[in-house]
Amino acid sequence: NVGLEYKPPPQSFVNPIGNINDIMTALRNYDTVGRAIARGLGLGGEVANEICARASIDCSSPVNSIDINSILSVVNQLINTINNGFLEPTIYYSSGLPITVTPIKFLSIKYDEVRQFRKFNEAVDEYFHEVEIREESQRRLISVTGEIAKLEKSIDELMINIENFRRGSEELRTKAEMLLNWKYVIEELLGVLRNYWSSYKDEFQELIKGMEYQGIKVKGFIPRNKVVTLDIGGITVSLPLNADVGDVINELFNRAKELERKAKGAEEAMSKLRERIEELKLEGERLSASVRESSVRVIYGAKEWFERFRWFITTGGKLVIAGRDATQNEVIVRNYLKPWDLFVHADIPGAAAVVMKLRSSNEEISEEDLLEATRYAASYSRAWVMGLSVLDVFYVRGEQVTKKAPSGEYLGKGSFMIYGNRGWVRNVELRLGVGIRVDYINDTALIRLITAPPEAIGALTNYYVVIRPGSKDKNEVGKAIYEEFKGKVPGLARVVNVDNVVEALPGPSIIEGVFNGNPMPWDEIRRKVLW
Numbered sequence: 306n307v308g309l310e311y312k313p314p315p316q317s318f319v320n321p322i323g324n325i326n327d328i329m330t331a332l333r334n335y336d337t338v339g340r341a342i343a344r345g346l347g348l349g350g351e352v353a354n355e356i357c358a359r360a361s362i363d364c365s366s367p368v369n370s371i372d373i374n375s376i377l378s379v380v381n382q383l384i385n386t387i388n389n390g391f392l393e394p395t396i397y398y399s400s401g402l403p404i405t406v407t408p409i410k411f412l413s414i415k416y417d418e419v420r421q422f423r424k425f426n427e428a429v430d431e432y433f434h435e436v437e438i439r440e441e442s443q444r445r446l447i448s449v450t451g452e453i454a455k456l457e458k459s460i461d462e463l464m465i466n467i468e469n470f471r472r473g474s475e476e477l478r479t480k481a482e483m484l485l486n487w488k489y490v491i492e493e494l495l496g497v498l499r500n501y502w503s504s505y506k507d508e509f510q511e512l513i514k515g516m517e518y519q520g521i522k523v524k525g526f527i528p529r530n531k532v533v534t535l536d537i538g539g540i541t542v543s544l545p546l547n548a549d550v551g552d553v554i555n556e557l558f559n560r561a562k563e564l565e566r567k568a569k570g571a572e573e574a575m576s577k578l579r580e581r582i583e584e585l586k587l588e589g590e591r592l593s594a595s596v597r598e599s600s601v602r603v604i605y606g607a608k609e610w611f612e613r614f615r616w617f618i619t620t621g622g623k624l625v626i627a628g629r630d631a632t633q634n635e636v637i638v639r640n641y642l643k644p645w646d647l648f649v650h651a652d653i654p655g656a657a658a659v660v661m662k663l664r665s666s667n668e669e670i671s672e673e674d675l676l677e678a679t680r681y682a683a684s685y686s687r688a689w690v691m692g693l694s695v696l697d698v699f700y701v702r703g704e705q706v707t708k709k710a711p712s713g714e715y716l717g718k719g720s721f722m723i724y725g726n727r728g729w730v731r732n733v734e735l736r737l738g739v740g741i742r743v744d745y746i747n748d749t750a751l752i753r754l755i756t757a758p759p760e761a762i763g764a765l766t767n768y769y770v771v772i773r774p775g776s777k778d779k780n781e782v783g784k785a786i787y788e789e790f791k792g793k794v795p796g797l798a799r800v801v802n803v804d805n806v807v808e809a810l811p812g813p814s815i816i817e818g819v820f821n822g823n824p825m826p827w828d829e830i831r832r833k834v835l836w
Contacts, residue, residue, distance in 0.1 A: 318347030321380050332373055339364030342376065351405065351414075356380060358413035383409070394428035396420045402439070406432035434799070442592045449589045456578050456585075463575045470568035474561040481557035483540050487521065488550050491535070494518045498533060499546055611834060615657065615685065615809075617757030617765060618825075621674040624834045627657040627685055634658035635708075638721055644704035647675075648723075649682045652697040656686030658721070660703070662834075675700070677758040679730040684737040684758075689774050689811035695734050699727040736773045736817075739809055740766025741790045741797065744827050752800055756809050763822040765830075768793045775815030782814045783807030789819055 319331040328346070335341035342353035342364075357364040359379045362371055386392075387408055396406045397416040405414065408425045422428040484491065501512050509526065513533075516523040522536040531546040544553060614637065615627040626641065628634035637658050642648060645666035649659040659682040661674065679698035688696045705725045740762050742753040755765050762769045770786050783806040790806075791797050 318345055321346040321348065321377075322384060325377075328377065329373060332376075333368055335368055337364065338362055338366050338368055338371055338376065341368050342380075346380070348380075351407075351411075352383075354413040355411045356383070358411075359383075392425055394422040394425040396422075396428055396432050396435075403432055403435045446589055446592050449585050449592065453582055453585050453589075456582050460575055460578050460582075463571045463578070467568050467571045467575070470564045470571065474564035474568065477557045477561035477564065480540060480542055481554050481561065483537055484542065484550060484554045484557065487537055488554065490519050490521060491537075491544070492550050494521055494523075494535070495533070495544065495546065495548065495550070498523070502531070502546060609831070609834070612753070615681075615756060617677075617681065617755065617761050618830060618833055619661070619674040619677045620761055620764070621671045622833045623670075623674055624662040625659060625678050625681060626662070627659040627681060629657075638706060639708065642703040642706060644702065646703040647678065647700055648703055648706045649678045649698060649700045650723075651682045651686035651688060652699060653686050653688050656688075657682060659685070666702070673760065675730065676733070677761050679733045680736065680758040680760075683733040684735050685811055689735055690813070692774050692776075692813070693735065694774060695732040698730050698733045699723075700730070701725065701727050734773075735811075736771060737811065738762025738766075738769050738771050739786060739806070740769025740822060741794055741801075742766045742822075742824055743794055750796060752794065752797060754801060754805055754809060763820065764825050766822040766824055768820070769822050770819050771817040772810070772814040773817060774811075775813055777813055777815060779810045779812055779814060780807055782816060783810055785816065 319327045321328065331345040332341040335345055338357060339350070339353045342348055342356055343350045348356070354364060356376060356379045359382075360375050362375070392408050393410040394406070394408055395410050396419065397404050397411075397414050398418045398420070399416055404416065406428050407414075408428075410419075410421075420428075420431075422431065497518065498513065502509055505512055509528075513523045513526060520538075524534040524536050524541065526533050526546075532543050533546055534541060534543045544550070611624060611626050614633055615629055617625055619625060626637060628637050634657065637660055638648075641662075642660050643663075645668075646663050647661040647670065649661065650656055659678055661670070661678050663670075679700065682698050683696040686696065701723055705723055707722050707724065709722065711722070736759050738757050738759045738761070740755050740757070742755055742765060744751045744753070755762070757765055759771045762771075768790060770789065772782065775782075780803075784803050787801075787803045787806045790801075
C-alpha cells in the first residue's frame with residue numbers, strides 16, 4: 306500500500322555467527338545435519354556438504370546424534386579464513402564443463418580438474434562467462450538442429466512435388482503427342498459424333514456404345530458437358546464434342562511446360578535449402594567449437610620487451626621497432642639504438658622513430674627489408690593525417706644519431722640530431738596492415754594486435770586488414786576493423802576493445818581489404834629477435 310514503510314520478510318534462518326543458543330535451537334528443528342546447516346543457518350546445500358566433509362560427519366546423520374559444537378567450529382574456521390583474505394578462488398570442472406565456483410578450495414566437490422584465480426571476482430566472472438557461452442551455444446545448437454530438421458522436411462516435400470510435377474508433365478506431353486499423331490482421325494470422329502448429336506440426341510448414347518472409328522474407341526459421353534471420352538491406343542482422353550483439337554493439343558503442351566517450370570523451380574528451391582542446411586551444419590560445428598573454446602583462458606598484452614613499442618618482423622627476418630609517441634621515440638634512441646642499427650625516419654616533422662635491429666654492421670639489408678621499414682616510418686607520420694599518399698623517407702646508421710644539441714641549441718623530447726650522409730627512399734607509399742594474432746599455450750589463448758607493412762603482416766597475424774590514408778574517421782574505421790576481428794576470433798571481446806584498434810591507426814583511413822594470414826610460430830619470432 307502507498308505510504309506504508311517497507312519491511313523485509315522475516316528470516317527463516319539464524320545468523321551462523323550469532324547467539325549460540327539461537328543457533329542450537331534452530332539446528333535442532335531439523336532432522337538431518339545437512340538440512341540443519343543448509344536451511345537452519347541459511348548456508349545452502351553446497352556449503353553444508355563442505356562443512357560436513359571438514360567435520361568428518363555424514364550430512365544425512367540425525368542432528369541429535371552429533372556434536373553441534375564441532376559443526377559450529379568448522380563454520381567459524383571457514384568464515385575466519387574468508388574474512389582474513391586467505392582465499393583460493395577455484396572453478397571446478399567435470400567432463401570439461403564448469404560445475405561451480407568457490408572462494409576457497411572445497412574438499413567435498415568431486416571434479417576432474419580445477420582452475421584457480423588470484424581474485425574471487427575474476428573466478429566468478431570467468432565461471433559465469435563460460436556457463437553463459439555454453440548455454441547460449443547450446444540454445445543456438447538446438448535452434449540450428451531444429452531448423453535443419455524443418456528444412457529436411459521441406460526438401461522431402463519438394464522431392465514429392467517434383468516427382469508429381471514430372472509425372473504430370475510427362476502424362477500431359479504423352480497425351481498431347483498422341484492427339485497430334487491422331488489429330489485428323491480425331492477431328493473426323495468428332496465431326497461424326499457432332500452429326501449424331503444434332504440428329505439423334507435421344508438415341509445418342511445407344512448409337513455410340515461400343516463405337517470404334519479407325520482404331521479409336523468411344524468409351525462414354527457426358528451430355529451435360531457434351532464431353533466424349535476416347536480410348537486411343539490404350540490412352541484415355543476426354544474432349545468436348547465441339548473441341549478444336551489443335552487448341553486442345555496446344556493447351557496440353559502448355560500445361561506440360563508449366564509443370565516442367567514448376568519442377569525446375571522446386572529443384573532450385575531444393576538446391577538452396579540444401580545449401581542452407583550445409584551452412585547450418587557449419588554453423589553447428591562452429592558453435593560446438595565455441596563451446597570447447599569457451600573454456601580457454603584469453604589474455605591480451607605485451608610479454609616480450611619489444612612489444613611495448615610498435616613492432617614487426619620484416620620478410621627478411623629483421624626486427625623493426627617504432628615509438629608510439631615522443632616519449633617512446635626518446636626511449637628507443639637512448640636505450641635500444643645500437644651504432645650498427647638502422648635508424649629510419651619520414652622526411653616530415655611529427656613522425657615515429659623507427660629502428661631496424663641488426664646483429665652487426667656487416668649484416669646485409671635487402672631492398673625488401675628497407676622498403677618495409679621505410680613504409681612503416683612513412684605510415685606512422687603526420688603525412689597520414691594530412692592525407693598524403695607518398696612520402697620521402699631517409700635512413701642512417703645508429704652511430705649518426707645523437708641527442709646532443711649543437712652549442713647554444715636545445716633538442717626537445719623526441720628530437721635528434723643526424724650527422725653525416727643520409728640514404729633516401731623516394732615516394733614511399735603509405736599503406737599499413739593491422740592484424741590479430743592468436744597463440745595457444747595449453748589452456749590459454751594469447752591475443753596480440755600487430756601492425757606491419759602489408760608485405761609483412763600476413764606472416765605475423767591470423768587475420769588482418771590493409772588500410773591507406775582516406776577520409777573516414779579513424780574511430781569509425783577502428784570500429785569496423787574491430788567488428789571484423791571479433792567475428793573471427795573467439796574471446797576477443799573479453800580482452801580487446803575498440804580503443805585498442807583505434808590507437809593502432811595512424812589517422813583517417815580506407816580499408817582496402819580483409820585477409821587471412823599464415824603466422825609463423827611465436828618461437829620462431831623469438832629466435833629472430835632474441836639473439
